[in-house]
Amino acid sequence: MDFSWTPEQHQLYDNALAFARDRLEPCVQKKVGFRQCFLACGEFGLLGLCAPESYGGVGLGALDTARTFEAVGRGCTDSGLVFAAAAHLFACVMPIVEFATEELKQQVVPKLCSGEFVGANAITEDVSGSDAFAMHTAVEKDGDDYIITGSKSYVTNGPFADILVTYGTLNPAHGHMGIVGLVIPTVTAGVTVGAPFEKLGLKGAPISSVYYERCRVPAGARLGRESQGSSVFTRSMHWERACLFGMYLGVMDRQLEQVVAYLKQRRQFGKPLSKQQVLAHRAADMKLRLESARLLLYRACWKIDCGEDATQEIAMSKIATSEAAVQSALDAVQLHGGNGVMEEMGIAQMLRDAVPSTIFSGTSEIQRNLIARGLGL
Amino acid sequence: MTDQEILQEVRTYIANTFLDGDSKGLDENTPLLQTGIVDSMGIMELLSFIRDRFSLDLPEEEVRPENLENLKVIVALVNRFKKS
Numbered sequence A: 001m002d003f004s005w006t007p008e009q010h011q012l013y014d015n016a017l018a019f020a021r022d023r024l025e026p027c028v029q030k031k032v033g034f035r036q037c038f039l040a041c042g043e044f045g046l047l048g049l050c051a052p053e054s055y056g057g058v059g060l061g062a063l064d065t066a067r068t069f070e071a072v073g074r075g076c077t078d079s080g081l082v083f084a085a086a087a088h089l090f091a092c093v094m095p096i097v098e099f100a101t102e103e104l105k106q107q108v109v110p111k112l113c114s115g116e117f118v119g120a121n122a123i124t125e126d127v128s129g130s131d132a133f134a135m136h137t138a139v140e141k142d143g144d145d146y147i148i149t150g151s152k153s154y155v156t157n158g159p160f161a162d163i164l165v166t167y168g169t170l171n172p173a174h175g176h177m178g179i180v181g182l183v184i185p186t187v188t189a190g191v192t193v194g195a196p197f198e199k200l201g202l203k204g205a206p207i208s209s210v211y212y213e214r215c216r217v218p219a220g221a222r223l224g225r226e227s228q229g230s231s232v233f234t235r236s237m238h239w240e241r242a243c244l245f246g247m248y249l250g251v252m253d254r255q256l257e258q259v260v261a262y263l264k265q266r267r268q269f270g271k272p273l274s275k276q277q278v279l280a281h282r283a284a285d286m287k288l289r290l291e292s293a294r295l296l297l298y299r300a301c302w303k304i305d306c307g308e309d310a311t312q313e314i315a316m317s318k319i320a321t322s323e324a325a326v327q328s329a330l331d332a333v334q335l336h337g338g339n340g341v342m343e344e345m346g347i348a349q350m351l352r353d354a355v356p357s358t359i360f361s362g363t364s365e366i367q368r369n370l371i372a373r374g375l376g377l
Numbered sequence B: 001m002t003d004q005e006i007l008q009e010v011r012t013y014i015a016n017t018f019l020d021g022d023s024k025g026l027d028e029n030t031p032l033l034q035t036g037i038v039d040s041m042g043i044m045e046l047l048s049f050i051r052d053r054f055s056l057d058l059p060e061e062e063v064r065p066e067n068l069e070n071l072k073v074i075v076a077l078v079n080r081f082k083k084s
Helices: A007-029 A034-044 A062-075 A079-099 A102-114 A172-178 A226-244 A246-265 A275-307 A313-342 A346-360 A364-374 B003-018 B040-053 B072-083
Strands: A119-122 A140-141 A145-156 A162-167 A179-185 A191-193 A207-218
Touching: A007 A034, A007 A062, A034 A079, A034 A102, A062 A079, A062 A226, A062 A246, A062 A275, A079 A102, A079 A119, A079 A145, A079 A162, A079 A179, A079 A226, A079 A246, A079 A346, A119 A145, A140 A162, A145 A162, A145 A179, A162 A207, A162 A226, A162 B003, A172 A179, A172 A226, A172 B040, A179 A207, A179 A226, A226 A246, A226 A275, A226 A313, A226 B040, A246 A275, A246 A313, A246 A346, A275 A313, A313 A346, A313 A364, B003 B040, B003 B072
Parallel strands: A119 A162
Antiparallel strands: A140 A145, A145 A207, A162 A179, A191 A207
């Protein structure tokens, strides 16, 4: 077992960190707007990290992709924006790369990788959250076309999306195998995007509902076979649950650097906080939690790159990373005392951005179900 | 192996894996997908079982609901793709 990185991998990490600090962060601070930030991400290659080079991507594997998101998460304080980029890549670009027709791939993937197109994944509905395949959005066949009617909720990137990877039920009698995945441009007649939602954290990631009223797309818009929609979605969630969470490792790195600096600098009772053992131990626990999550995440990504079934590893990694992000953010607030709840410290923002992580991409409860299932329970 | 033996083995597997061992009401026409007896993870487990148990050389394009929706069509699938 070799845990070392190659010089090229170090370079990739350093370049991504420099991009996040020197290029993306100024965009965030200047509030240049979502589209401009997305184009900057595209220019760096973030939006196509694991897409093949032949379609404008970078051609990285899961491990390098996750580590690049780790660097960007560390260097950019707008986790919502980084989350939006990751959702675009893993839940829209990758399903198209892996399951669309060659013609469709040529048509949209280069534009998605460059940031010219913003991509979104539309599966969740008001009535089907964790029970994702109990969806009501209906797909009917009409000659060679598909007609979609229904609505989707919590569509990340929805307000800016050009391309919607949408899932609907074609044949209810076939249960989860009756679900089909379709690539639908938002300009298609019958598509309406709702107003952006306000949410607790990850505010840099715009989110909305999307409505489909007898929206017609050709057979070439289908992802995989008609019965494969649930497999397409599951595969995209493998990418997202493993690689997106690299961002939270980076956030926790940044958070811990900030905590350590604060504990060394602030003095109480005649000595630095760092010399109060009870506080130093809390920081040590943050480090332990971070490194445990990091190992699980790297192993999950490595297994994906080996082409093996990584369902269990991904579920464990997702739980470990998201729950570490929440707990460590709470610890960081506590260690900063009153300063921890002041907006200018950025610590409160980290907490708000961490809370959704145990919910999106499959809740912690769903991940534990997957692990239990693997245990034969 | 007869059709009846194949059916019985798959029925027992489904009952033990997805129905807590209760095979009451599970006959050859019971809809496995529509009722959610076999869900999206379960289908992978079921496929893995029939591939290993009956040494199937099953092409990916045959993993279709029409071939998996009940025990009757699963038996037919096994017979079609059993390695000779």
